[in-house]
């Protein structure tokens with residue numbers, strides 16, 4: 425190298441990977457405002473996910489089923505352990521709990537319509553049960569939350585199942601937020617709180633400090649409902665083995681496990697991105713807990729957090745879940761983040777696909793709002809039809825995969841049908857890295 429070469433000026437400015445433009449923008453925003461960023465949705469950064477798994481399909485050692493002639497069943501029954509009336513669903517995809525308050529009454533109705541038409545259940549949320557939702561949901565799960573907002577013993581008795589919410593994947597250990605803009609007269613009345621004032625939901629139940637209290641609460645709810653309906657326990661993905669085991673020991677019929685990609689109506693961005701386990705990492709430990717207790721398939725496992733396609737459904741079931749729940753994807757099916765609202769997203773300083781200020785109540789699609797004019801934009805009948813179609817497509821996709829793997833029921837999918845594209849996914853899902861018979865931590869592998 426000559427002396428001359430050393431003098432060549434650098435021509436390509438290099439951006440820092442650590443201090444990237446989005447990070448610097450957030451530092452400037454924080455410096456200007458002094459407040460932390462709140463948003464809706466789930467983790468946006470890439471973490472190991474179902475996309476990192478592939479199905480192997482049938483070959484010489486297994487034969488596939490014929491799509492047009494051979495059946496591949498999709499039904500699932502939730503709550504077979506203690507409830508007199510377990511919930512029988514036609515498909516293993518349920519609609520997750522989303523609050524009235526976060527969502528408009530029209531959106532709740534559309535979710536009920538779509539879920540019922542597809543033969544599955546929907547779920548209430550913080551803020552209670554609306555008559556529209558109950559009326560249009562053939563199977564409605566009623567959430568019993570730390571905040572107790574909208575909690576009503578009469579509604580408990582109207583439910584087809586009860587879900588005790590301990591935590592959510594987007595914010596395990598944290599509570600919800602509903603800003604004053606969204607506290608309309610109706611929302612305020614249902615929550616017995618003042619109109620227009622920011623509401624924070626509690627991060628833990630007021631009357632318990634541990635698993636023994638959970639057991640007492642489950643018994644209390646069973647007595648109120650005459651042991652008729654299943655009791656689910658929902659936890660955010662943090663310590664899935666122990667949380668599943670403790671929920672089961674406390675008497676749960678169903679465990680709902682929500683990973684860190686799971687959506688929320690509103691919480692701090694730092695919480696969404698930095699607390700909790702990826703959904704993929706939650707499933708095998710939870711299944712192992714159920715197997716260790718001899719209750720896998722008797723206590724059902726519902727997995728949520730970032731489920732978007734029939735392939736995601738099939739992968740979650742293959743890893744041992746009995747069903748999945750969807751939140752964000754259902755809202756997208758209804759019309760959330762639709763490009764037809766791009767001009768309005770731009771006025772809000774965002775763009776299609778990135779709109780997540782659901783707490784502000786200004787949703788152009790009329791879904792995450794209490795503004796009557798915006799809410800009118802969502803036709804619950806059309807929304808329900810779109811959701812039904814989407815659920816149907818996801819089910820058909822999962823069936824296509826199951827048949828290709830030689831299975832006549834979605835529940836016959838198994839870890840042996842899968843391989844992983846990355847070491848991380850192999851370790852988390854405990855399935856072999858593609859082209860090998862090895863995954864990190866495999867018993868006997870020396871690691």
Ligand SMILES: Cc1cc2nc3c(=O)[nH]c(=O)nc-3n(C[C@H](O)[C@H](O)[C@H](O)COP(=O)(O)O)c2cc1C
Nearest residue numbers: 520521522523549550686687689729730750751752
């Ligand atoms: C708008 C919105 C509102 C939500 N409200 C609640 C709620 O009231 N109670 C609850 O347990 N979870 C709530 N969640 C979380 C969902 O029940 C579910 O765990 C999550 O959306 C699943 O992840 P996904 O959105 O990637 O499908 C909410 C999620 C969204 C997107």
